[in-house]
Amino acid sequence: MNNKNSNRMVEISGIIAGAIGPGKVLTDKDILDKYSRDETADLSLLPDILVRARDTSDVSAVLKICNDNNIPVTPRGAGSGVTGGALAARGGVILSLELLNKIIEIDCENMVAVVEPGVITGDIRRAALTMGLLYPPDPASLDICSIGGNVAENAGGPMAVKYGTTKDYIIGLEFVLPDGSVITTGGKIVKNATGYNLIGMLLGSEGTLAVITKIFLRLVPAPGASKDILIPFDTIDEAIDAVGAILRNRIVPSALEFMEEDAIKLVSKFFSGNIPFPDAGAHLLIKIDGSSDDSILSDMEHISEIINVDPEKIIAAESDIQRDKLWKARRSIREAIHLEDPAFMAEDCVVPRAAIPAFVKELKKFFEIRGLKSIMFGHAGDGNVHVDVLRSGRGYDEWKMLQPSLKEGIYKMAISMGGTITGEHGIGFSRKDYLHLALSCDEIELLKRIKKAFDPKMILNPGKIFSDDHKEPDDSPPC
């Protein structure tokens, strides 16, 4: 940071502190350092100022000051993002929402939860369950991510195959525009055909359009009963065929997760071989839920009729302890990879479900030629494939140089199979240079014009989604 900039930042932090109170504005080096990272492997971008807002009016005041002074502002939830969305790509202010963490209300009569954006998603889930209600989206990061971050990333999870992703549960938002104005849209109502769907615009907007300060969530009755099963297969093809057969037979499980051979081997190593079916070529984890035991039983019977596996080999779980055992391998993948190599590369593509085996096999070939080890797993029901690539002995610098071509290879393969470059984790900072692979020039131009309609001075989370958002929409070079 040069001196001129640093003086300017001292001045700005003073103005902000004057407006909202000094305790909420921090510039200590070690704190800023902590906020220079999220869960993106090997990425750190240092902010100049950290503001911990306590209410909507703090958020509004900070945005107005930064907008007037052309200072970049990056909203941050719990910092569990894996594409660098919450990092200050162009310096300036990190606006943390972590202290806006109240569950304001759980209204059983209208089946709505009203929450602040900093609430940890898992806390909402638990609070709703005590009242017999369910908030279905269940990212694996449930206990380390905030609901505001989920809205901004349109987070998904295993239950998406039956219940959908975050977008299907947001029925109202309060948000603050870069100029400080506060807008509320939607509320405790489910049906809504009133004009442009601003909620839809903010979903997946990765903190680039507005800062979300209050969220109305639709809840559903918690299913009365559920059952989980784990089925081993010899090959990934057989596993995905089984998924197709289940869905074609109109059974809608509430989770359908797969792991391929290398993923199973890695987790098995992590647990010293102590996982179910450590030698299988693929695992399928299925959850069925419903209002009564009868309907679950009938679905389960139906599934074993459809799938050609030795019934002896299917493990079922009904209690929480059994369930944890079943899910142990699937849930520990990230930890296991991290232990193997903290600088691994993580992607999350989407392909049409039926294309999963071909996608997995082609990608494996692609990595093998390059002498790289890869791990794949994901939500088989909706074609969301997580692709983690290990450094496999490469030196750090070589690995850095190699990544762009690997990413491009993965994305191009997903797109050629009718898929897209990210299912849940967004574009953020790490994928912005690849957006043109998924969208045409005209499409990107439209997105930029929309960005401008919300944020004319381009101060909100700059340097994300678009590779050249500092240029005017119309002067970017024709592509």
Add this chain to the structure above:
Amino acid sequence: MEKLNISRLKEIVGEKNVKDDPADLYIYGTDASVHQAMPWAVVRPENAGQVQEIMRYANSEKIPVIPRGSGSGMCGQTVPVNGGIILDMKRMNKILEINLEDVYCRVEPGVIDDDLNKALKPYNVFFPPTPASSIIATIGGEIANNASGVRSVKYGAARDSLLGVKLVLASGDMISFGTTTRVEASGYQIERIIAGSEGTLGVIVEATLKFVPLPTIRCLGMTNFNKLEEAGDSISEIMASGCTPSMLELVDNVAIKAINNALKLNLPDVDAILIFEADGMVKEAVDFEITKIKDICETHGGFGTELSFDEKERERIYTGRKKLFPSLSKYKELMPSTSLADDMTVPYSKMAETTRKIHEIAKQNNIIMSAYGHCGSGCMHTKILMDTTKSESWKAAEKAVAQIYEYVNSVGGTTSAEHGIGISKAPAFKIEKAASLELMRGIKKAFDPNNILNPGKLQDASDDWLNATKLRYTVSDKCE
């Protein structure tokens, strides 16, 4: 008008697909609302390429273009307030793909809802938003209005079934957003804002929709209540009980009388009726749900409950609700029903109170109003029954509409549940959304810098719906 070059349009779509004789223009100048205005021409494209060419031409000449499906909108969404070209999308009516493996279908926008469901039925799946107008409504119109229907309480509105759209922008550029898959997070979710955009942001030329398994078992029930509040309490309790009814409809006394007059059904002359349905694949599970709903209704005073799994019986029980809309005009001689204050959303817990309030406002203004709706999703429909030949009726209606939406706003509801805003609900919409109108105008501009796509609607509509266009009705004593 003089700037319109008809022969240019004929070059694009062919002679017989351009209409400009006044009789045609008159028909295309109105929809199911109270409004009427004359377009300059009607153009019927056959494919996306033609739509692109039409838009390029219109954009260069700054001629308004109004996309139109079947024109069954109730709020004047397709009425050309500033003239221009009506883009009739009904020739683009091909079902392009039904993919059972990945559970989606791709359709052109002019496909009629019922036709899509007929094509899906052999595969035992269905496209659920299905408005009551499904026999005429096009998929394009349903998306653009974010339509929904009786089953939306369980299956959601059009937006919830929309996976992706292909869109021609005002500039003529063609873009596509969304995927055939259920999850995606690449950039902003354009498809979600297109649902509900009422033809003001782009022309939908293709949609990717998801479908869901057709339930094999349905059970329908109907219960009577002597007091609206008892029905209201039942609704809240049903929705909070863990049940997921596939239908939950409230019918008020005005509607009951109208149905009895029109159809001679002899429904009991009670304060309210609730109609409910449970569906699924397993008889025991459906039975369990329907019994639970029935028990809740009866503990709150519901009586005379009828229940049936049988298709014929279910049809009989449902006849009244099904024919409710045309029946309303039979409530009283010379008091036809008009699409005014036609829909709104309120929290479930306010359904009964809202119904009372609507009756009270109607009485104060000397008109008749019926309230009914998909109460399981908080959706309330009303119609104003009045002597449409008298200007004083219109004045009264204007006052009633304003009072109703003021109330809806005060209880945390919203101006439209499913029919959209168009012209007639725009004043209430603009009050409700005052804080975000500028932002919405900014978004409109990002899509359509020259403001040629369906101008004068939503945030850009007049604050005075009564004088925004001519009325579709003859008002005999019109004295200004």
